[in-house]
Amino acid sequence: xxxxxxxALLQRPRITTVERLEWETERHATVRFHDPLLAxxxxxTFCMVWLPGVDEVPMGTGYTDAAGxxxxxxxxxxxxxxxxxxxxxxxxxxxxxxxxxxxxxxEEPGRVxxxxxxxxxxxxxxxxxxxxxAGHDVTVISGARSEDLLLLHDHLKDRHATGSLRxxxxxxxxxxxxxxxxxxxLAELGEGAFDAVYACGPEPMMVRVVEQCRDAGTFxxxxxxxxxxxxxxxxxxxxxxxxLRLCVEGPVLDGERLAGVAEFGVGHRDxxxxxxxx
Amino acid sequence: MDLRTTVTGLELSNPLLxxxxxxxxxxxxxxxxxxxxxxxxxxxxxxxxxxxxxxxxTVVEVGGGLLNAMGLPGPGVAHFREEIDPALAAGATVVGSxxxxxxxxxxxxxxxxxxxxxxxxELNVSCPHAKGYGSELGSDPAVLHGVxxxxxxxxxxxxxxxLTPNTNDVTALGLAAQDAGTDALVATNTLKAIAIEPDVRMxxxxxxxxxxxxxxxxxVALRAVWDLHQKVDVPVVASGGIYDARDVLEYAxxxxxxxxxxxxxxxxxxxxxxxxxxxxxxxMETERxxxxxxxxxxxxxxxxxxxxxxxxx
Numbered sequence: 001x002x003x004x005x006x007x008a009l010l011q012r013p014r015i016t017t018v019e020r021l022e023w024e025t026e027r028h029a030t031v032r033f034h035d036p037l038l039a040x041x042x043x044x045t046f047c048m049v050w051l052p053g054v055d056e057v058p059m060g061t062g063y064t065d066a067a068g069x070x071x072x073x074x075x076x077x078x079x080x081x082x083x084x085x086x087x088x089x090x091x092x093x094x095x096x097x098x099x100x101x102x103x104x105x106x107e108e109p110g111r112v113x114x115x116x117x118x119x120x121x122x123x124x125x126x127x128x129x130x131x132x133x134a135g136h137d138v139t140v141i142s143g144a145r146s147e148d149l150l151l152l153h154d155h156l157k158d159r160h161a162t163g164s165l166r167x168x169x170x171x172x173x174x175x176x177x178x179x180x181x182x183x184x185x186l187a188e189l190g191e192g193a194f195d196a197v198y199a200c201g202p203e204p205m206m207v208r209v210v211e212q213c214r215d216a217g218t219f220x221x222x223x224x225x226x227x228x229x230x231x232x233x234x235x236x237x238x239x240x241x242x243x244l245r246l247c248v249e250g251p252v253l254d255g256e257r258l259a260g261v262a263e264f265g266v267g268h269r270d271x272x273x274x275x276x277x278x
Numbered sequence: 279m280d281l282r283t284t285v286t287g288l289e290l291s292n293p294l295l296x297x298x299x300x301x302x303x304x305x306x307x308x309x310x311x312x313x314x315x316x317x318x319x320x321x322x323x324x325x326x327x328x329x330x331x332x333x334x335x336t337v338v339e340v341g342g343g344l345l346n347a348m349g350l351p352g353p354g355v356a357h358f359r360e361e362i363d364p365a366l367a368a369g370a371t372v373v374g375s376x377x378x379x380x381x382x383x384x385x386x387x388x389x390x391x392x393x394x395x396x397x398x399x400e401l402n403v404s405c406p407h408a409k410g411y412g413s414e415l416g417s418d419p420a421v422l423h424g425v426x427x428x429x430x431x432x433x434x435x436x437x438x439x440x441l442t443p444n445t446n447d448v449t450a451l452g453l454a455a456q457d458a459g460t461d462a463l464v465a466t467n468t469l470k471a472i473a474i475e476p477d478v479r480m481x482x483x484x485x486x487x488x489x490x491x492x493x494x495x496x497x498v499a500l501r502a503v504w505d506l507h508q509k510v511d512v513p514v515v516a517s518g519g520i521y522d523a524r525d526v527l528e529y530a531x532x533x534x535x536x537x538x539x540x541x542x543x544x545x546x547x548x549x550x551x552x553x554x555x556x557x558x559x560x561x562m563e564t565e566r567x568x569x570x571x572x573x574x575x576x577x578x579x580x581x582x583x584x585x586x587x588x589x590x591x
Binding site: 005010011012013015048050052053055056057092094229230231232233234235236237239240241242243244245248269270271272273274 | 299300301302303304306307309310313322328329330331333334335336337338339340341344346348351352353354357361473475477478480482484540541543544545547
């Protein structure tokens with residue numbers, strides 16, 4: 001089943017204003033803005049964020065609130081993201097979407113685990129939020145090199161404190177939480193302990209999570225990131241595997257589909273469509 | 279009911295083609311197009327070298343259509359074999375689209391594309407948003423003649439020429455291309471257009487100006503097909519806002535013999551190809567039409583069969 005762009009909604013940017021920008025690290029920040037359509041979107045879907053005069057980039061929608069506010073956790077790594085972080089609160093941006101498929105949560109309340117690395121923790125925070133609302137027992141594994149680089153650290157600690165999720169931070173250097181990789185933490189908890197595992201982050205991490213879950217027989221989905229242009233399923237920039245458009249059939253793919261994506265963990269296409277190794 | 283058709287010697291299982299620029303840059307998508315029931319695939323237009331294209335936003339929807347300014351991104355002919363090979367292996371009939379800066383470059387690229395094993399080449403002389411390419415060349419009949427003639431000298435496969443609607447006389451372009459030996463005309467590419475976002479006081483597209491496709495283009499391209507049918511002898515392939523079987527029937531009755539589908543994939547997904555074929559078959563059954571060739575240009579020939587729907591004859 002594919003989800004073509006809704007004819008009921010014009011696929012053009014909706015202008016909104018960044019209300020708040022909170023720095024997470026020296027080059028990561030979480031911005032918040034009002035957009036009810038994104039606030040109601042299924043977790044795992046993404047949006048296109050336009051900084052007028054600069055560029056438009058895909059971003060996984062982060063946690064939201066009941067007042068229609070949406071967060072995005074952004075790494076300054078290109079013209080658009082750096083400019084957005086520089087301009088901060090008060091910046092007018094355009095958003096379109098939601099696009100793509102979301103996470104498929106178990107139909108019955110069960111135990112679910114979200115594994116995030118880097119800014120991949122943003123869609124995980126939203127997945128955790130929706131899974132908790134649906135009655136699931138939620139674990140969030142988040143990884144970074146050191147404590148000061150753990151993204152959404154305060155947000156996830158708060159959610160942990162209120163009992164809406166179990167926060168399992170991991171650091172490569174052991175400065176906070178589990179000393180090691182997220183995949184090692186997942187193995188320690190036991191992949192089989194969960195009814196479903198979701199991953200978003202660096203592709204080597206996601207490859208490991210998918211493999212571990214396959215071996216354990218646990219349902220697993222990963223959210224892939226590729227160069228995106230149209231986001232409405234026509235331009236062929238983000239196609240992977242045997243013709244899966246990540247903006248329509250993705251960005252979330254389950255383990256079964258990922259088994260057919262030869263370039264998963266191997267390579268990605270640039271703006272010209274040339275394949276490069278990760 | 280028989281949807282098979284032959285265009286410039288290419289025998290197609292059905293007359294629906296995937297239009298250039300839509301899901302035809304990767305081998306994976308072109309192979310999928312075969313599984314989804316296309317009659318042929320027209321590739322993304324390739325130049326000589328890798329091009330990243332214009333900055334985003336590269337698309338923006340407007341009432342009745344889609345504006346795009348992709349900027350002719352692609353790996354280029356030199357890197358295109360790895361995409362063409364899987365398409366050919368999947369059994370696709372492939373029309374390789376190329377764009378160049380002058381007649382010699384078109385000829386070279388068309389020959390390179392032919393060497394990749396494509397069944398025909400389509401000349402993109404009509405992209406409205408890439409400086410120095412496309413409609414900057416293709417809207418001048420004399421220049422267009424030179425491009426087509428050079429390509430015809432360079433390749434053996436059929437040559438299709440995709441015309442721009444951004445002209446006051448599309449038939450002058452069609453006649454020039456025909457005189458230079460084109461084997462078919464494709465009508466049309468997109469209309470030059472712009473969208474502005476008032477709240478930020480600037481154009482939405484990264485390139486500012488783009489090309490309008492989709493439903494709003496259909497009556498314009500339909501008129502181009504209509505006019506061409508009256509003036510030229512080569513086959514006309516329709517392109518512009520085809521969403522359903524009735525759109526195809528309109529183009530057929532205006533004079534087209536094959537039909538490219540593009541923007542509709544945004545709203546209808548890949549299913550659009552089987553949906554249109556089912557719609558055509560149902561209409562042909564009701565109207566006792568065995569093959570679409572029976573209605574090519576029918577609207578030019580005076581009153582039709584109104585009032586005798588479903589009767590024999």
